Amino acid sequence: MDFKTKLENTVNKNNSLLCIGLDPEIPKIPSALRKKSQPIFSFNKSIIDSTHDLVCAYKPNIAFYEAYGLNGLKQLKLTIDYLKKNYPDIPIILDAKRADIGNTAKMYARAVFEYWNVDAATVYPQYGLDSLLPFFAYPEKCTILIIKTSNPDSGMFYDLKVNDQPFYLRVAKEIAKWKRNNLGLFVGATYPGELKNIRYLFPNTPILTAGIGAQGAKTTEAVLSGIDKNKQGLICNASRAIIYDKSVRAKARQTRDIINQARYG
Numbered sequence: 001m002d003f004k005t006k007l008e009n010t011v012n013k014n015n016s017l018l019c020i021g022l023d024p025e026i027p028k029i030p031s032a033l034r035k036k037s038q039p040i041f042s043f044n045k046s047i048i049d050s051t052h053d054l055v056c057a058y059k060p061n062i063a064f065y066e067a068y069g070l071n072g073l074k075q076l077k078l079t080i081d082y083l084k085k086n087y088p089d090i091p092i093i094l095d096a097k098r099a100d101i102g103n104t105a106k107m108y109a110r111a112v113f114e115y116w117n118v119d120a121a122t123v124y125p126q127y128g129l130d131s132l133l134p135f136f137a138y139p140e141k142c143t144i145l146i147i148k149t150s151n152p153d154s155g156m157f158y159d160l161k162v163n164d165q166p167f168y169l170r171v172a173k174e175i176a177k178w179k180r181n182n183l184g185l186f187v188g189a190t191y192p193g194e195l196k197n198i199r200y201l202f203p204n205t206p207i208l209t210a211g212i213g214a215q216g217a218k219t220t221e222a223v224l225s226g227i228d229k230n231k232q233g234l235i236c237n238a239s240r241a242i243i244y245d246k247s248v249r250a251k252a253r254q255t256r257d258i259i260n261q262a263r264y265g
Helices: 003-014 039-051 069-086 102-115 129-136 152-158 167-178 192-201 219-226 248-264
Strands: 018-022 057-060 093-098 120-123 142-148 183-187 207-210 234-238
Touching: 018 039, 018 248, 039 069, 039 248, 057 069, 093 102, 093 142, 102 120, 102 129, 120 129, 129 142, 142 167, 142 192, 152 167, 167 183, 167 192, 183 192, 192 207, 192 219, 207 219, 219 234, 219 248
Parallel strands: 018 057, 018 234, 057 093, 093 120, 120 142, 142 183, 183 207, 207 234
Antiparallel strands: none
């Protein structure tokens, strides 16, 4: 089953556009879990088990595992394997932010789609089409191209004018010419105007967005800017605002419902 079909099925089953980011920081993990031999995996497992019927996807950011060395990466693998075994219908997006040329890109693609065996991964498109072909070679997987990031200084480069258009939009227009079925896009929810522009260019493409919650994006504006004609197609990631809440399930449900209120009015 390809990523888009898997995503649509889970969106409909759980009535949710919420994606939970599995971005663990050991000092913030509950003390009872910190004492376990695999605290990161134990923490992730507790989140997954309490929210699996409220989400459309999970998104581990690889940096939060690399920071703890080989043991951290081992616990990322345990997390992915646990999801695949126990909740195989839920898409897994690896926030890897890869980019390089030639054989290096081929190895990056092999790592994310074969070793980690996730359904989708984030990639920077600025190296050009030849750097992305190794990722596109996996037809069932989704390569999510980063178009506009959610951080405050995002505009420093993404908004630079190229032939009287912002750089992010020029990149997006080039990507639109490729007419690839197995790509997705990332646009920060903190920039709803830009999100709306990208949705107009890509009416049927899955868009991952972040910034809802801890980064302060206005949920309704972001959701209305990013959903497709079927009130779907948008993957709304929230990490810190949910995973460190005292009641993870209640916070996840609340976030899902706020997103749905924006979807349906």
